[in-house]
Amino acid sequence: MTTRVWKFGDNLDTDAMAPGQYMKSPIEELARHCLESVRPEFAAAVRAGDVVVAGKNLGAGSSREQAPQALKALGVSALVAVSYAGLFYRNALNLGLAALVCAEAGSIVDGEPVVVDIRAGSISLPAQGRTLACEPMPGFLLEMVMAGGLLAHLQQRLAAQGKERR
Amino acid sequence: MSDVDTIATPRSLAQKIIARAAGRPVLPGEIVTCRVDLAMSHDSSGPRRVAPMLAELGAKVWDPSRYVIITDHYLPAADDESRNILKITRDWVKSAGIEHFYDGQGICHVVLPERGHIRPGMMIVGGDSHASTGGAFGSYMFGVGATEMLGVLVTGEIWLKVPETLLFEWHGRFAEGVCAKDVMLFLCGRFGLDGGQYQALEFGGSAVRALSMQERMTLANMSVELGGQVGLVAPDEITQAYLRQAGVEVDGAEMARWQSDQGAPLAAHHRYAAADLVPQVAAPHSPANAAPAADYGGQAIDVAYLGACTGAKLDDLRMAAQVLAGRRIAAGVTLMVAPASRRDQERAEAEGIMTVLADAGAQFLANACGACAGYGQYRFGDGVRVMASTARNFKGRMGSAASRIWLGSPYSVAAAACAGEIVDPREFISTSMAAFPPTPFPRKGVTAVQPLTRHPNDDSLPPRGGPSEAA
Structure with a gap:
């Protein structure tokens, strides 16, 4: 399935995502x-x-996790940005929404088709005929995102602890 | 590197707090798991969000004595949805056995230290971005989202990437009419909303040491606007005196422990002459649009808003009173004041400040987040021009996307209310109002007014450059 890019600038804030x-x-x-x-x-x-592709400091502002949650609820499958506000970054991953850091995010064009490989940390742009590399995500965060977020991760952890006690 | 080497290496305050919470020495860049000493949530990010997830997990709060709940976002309840959120909060607090619940006592970031929950060296998470306010007490306090809070509530732990420290030193003395809010707007303008790189910001220097505790809270509060994870001020006698009033005793040894060492690693070291800072105003729609207030002089306003954890604490109200004493607000301007906590309002009443504000024509709102969060009934309509002492002015945050918010200090907001337009507030400060000193140190005489165009001298060292010059 081809998905397309929604491109935004720097400092896109969480008040805008979750009014x-x-x-x-x-x-x-x-x-x-x-x-x-x-x-x-x-x-x-x-x-x-x-x-969703953005410039620097994606998710500036509030701690409200409804910001990434709203994007996820609308079907957004991944975020790509030059950098993130730290709080928003943590929130996105905790909710199971992949947030990739890509220095070249600025070269991605609004509306163009895109294929994101979260595990490999790569973004392929068929219209441009090239693939961009992202910064590798720490392993434990990648696993948490792939598991669906922190809630799912905690469910697994508690289940494992329950088995140990038995 | 051996433990001995690590211990002998000079360490930042952030490193020391994280090392204690992690149970081992730490270096910047490491990812560590920390024990959490205290967690706090408000009515929006708290029980309504975490209780259903706790139920789904079949889990309980790891230590109900360490989770403080404070209502502030949905007070006063404007509709049934808000009332329901407050009911969920109150009911859950009872069923979960939460020991510390402050209902209608003010904004969480002001109430938490006021009631003696914070002490230097603590690892604290808060379910709100402005939780960074707690860093003013030399604790590592930062904001988290509700799901992250769930993780803390279940495990009592949180992961952290040990930050670098960016040190901002302000030396000398701030001019009359210049305050912590101006410092933070200036830094947002200088470095942008991502200037802090989600690292630890630390504030020091003689001008910061001379600031009251609530002024330091403003520095820490807006550290999140500057993009820091935390904004730290190492504890001293002023911290000690504030905490004593709140029922917390901190001795000299404890204060000495929570300081950055000489020569601690710094990612950046900025030094400024405090006397050169002039009042700052940030234009719509970003705190980074900061410039000397005079640059926006003559911009007409409809509303002057004194509110929020950033700009309506007792010291903020004192500053506004210095401007408003003996004056009336301009015709056509509405001055709204939402004192940040009930206790601060009571103290302001005892000092005669509330009378000064009322006589000037102020309208008072509840001790809550009010218009700052934009959650309740106070929202500004199309085209409304607001001068606010709050922390952020993003498009649509406080109402219509077609409303416009300028940010300034309490002095600047009060002066704009009197003038009906943005002005440099220093010309409005009455020298006879020494009865409302905003700092614990009496000011002698009148400080000479600085040239409006003068910017503080940024004596920055190159990032990671050479040895520390803290001496």
Whole structure:
């Protein structure tokens, strides 16, 4: 399946991804307003598997994990950025949304097709005929993302502890 | 490297706190697992988010005496959804056996230290980005999301990448009408929202040492705007005196332990002359759009907003009172004040500050996050121009995407309320208002007004360059 790129600039903030007035709402409703102040068509037009690409400091601002959660709820399959705000980065991985660091993210074009290999840490751009390498993710974080996030990871951990006790 | 070598190597305050929490010496760049001494959540990121996940796991809070819950985001409840979130919070606190619950007492980052929960050297996580405020006490306190908090609640642990330290020293003395908020806006303008690289920021120098505890909390609070994981101020006598008032005794040995060593590794070392800093204002829609207040002079405003953990603590209210005493706000301007905690408001009342603000024409909001978080009924409409003492002014954060927020110090917000437009606040500060000293040290006379265009001299050392020049 070909997925496409939604390209944003530097310092895209979490208030834009999870607007304050919808923070009391269920995630499905909140997600309908994701990024509406920046790119009003995003929530309605994004398709399952699409990739959000950004510049520096993706996810600046709040600790609200509804920001990556909304992106995930809309079907975004991975994030690619030059750098992340640390809190947002942790939140994305904890929710099972891969966040790749790619120095060349700026050369990815809005709307172009993209294939992201999370485990290999590579981004192939068929239209440009090239593949970009990402910084390797620490192993334990990669495993947590592949397991679906921290909740799933904790479930596995608690289950393992339960077996030991028996 | 042997343990002996590691111990003999000068270490940063961040390293020392993490080493204690990890149970072994640590070096910048290492990933370690830390024991958590204290966790805090508010009504938005707390029980409503973590309780369902705890139930799904069949797990309990690792230590209910170490998880503090504070309501602030959905107070006062504007609708049924907010009321429901508060009910979930209150019910869960009872069923989970949470020992420390502060309901309607103010904003979590101000209430937590005020009630004596923080002490130097602690490893603390908070379910809010401005949890970095706790670093003002020399604790390693940082914000986490709700799922990360779940991990802490289940295990009592959290992973960290041991940060580098970026040291910001301010020497000498800040001019009258210049405060911690100006420092942080200046640094955001200078280094950008990612200037902190999610590392440990540490603030020092004689001008920082002279700041009150609540002013230091503003430095730590906005460290997250600067992109730091934490914003640390090493403890001293001012820390000790504040904590004593909050019922926490810290002795000299404990304070001596939680200091960066001479020659500790620094990723960057910036030194400034405090006297050169002028009041700063950040234009929409980023704290990084900071410039001397005078550069935005004449920009008309509709609302002056004194609020948030950043800008409505007792010291912030004192600063505003220095400007507003004997004055009235301009016609057509609304001045909204949301004192950051109930206790700070009571102290402000006792000092006559609330009367000064009321006489000037202020309207008062609850001791809660109010318009800053944009969660409740206080949201600014299309085209509304706001001058705010809050921490961030991202597009749409405090209301309509077509509202515009300028950020400034409490002095600057109060002065803008009087002028009806953005001004350099120093011309509004009454020298007769020494009754509201914003610092614990009495100021002598009137400090000469600095030229408005002068910028602090950034005596930066190249990153990782050579030996530390802390001496």
